[in-house]
Amino acid sequence: MPRSWGYKSPQIYTPYKMVRRSRLEIIAEILRTALEGSSKTNLVYSTNINFKVLDENLDLLVERGFIKTIGKRLYTTDSGLEFLRIYDKMRGLIDLERIRVK
Numbered sequence: 001m002p003r004s005w006g007y008k009s010p011q012i013y014t015p016y017k018m019v020r021r022s023r024l025e026i027i028a029e030i031l032r033t034a035l036e037g038s039s040k041t042n043l044v045y046s047t048n049i050n051f052k053v054l055d056e057n058l059d060l061l062v063e064r065g066f067i068k069t070i071g072k073r074l075y076t077t078d079s080g081l082e083f084l085r086i087y088d089k090m091r092g093l094i095d096l097e098r099i100r101v102k
Contacts, residue, residue: 037073
């Protein structure tokens with residue numbers, strides 16, 4: 001049986017295939033990276049996405065009030081932090097269900 005490399009943010013790597021992240025996973029990573037403030041370049045490198053994908057998601061996050069810009073830095077707002085809490089809670093519930101099914 002091949003050895004799995006396990007979860008490695010931002011994607012799950014296995015010897016045979018790479019699993020794509022959902023848009024929600026990408027958004028959560030952007031919000032986590034911007035908690036302390038981040039530049040767009042840092043977000044691209046930290047979340048392993050390109051500038052086009054970042055810009056598409058930033059438009060949504062700014063429109064919804066999850067990210068704010070101060071100067072050239074991006075910060076997660078209180079609403080963005082609430083999104084992360086709910087997202088993490090949902091992921092925890094899903095992971096618990098997965099454990100029970102096995």
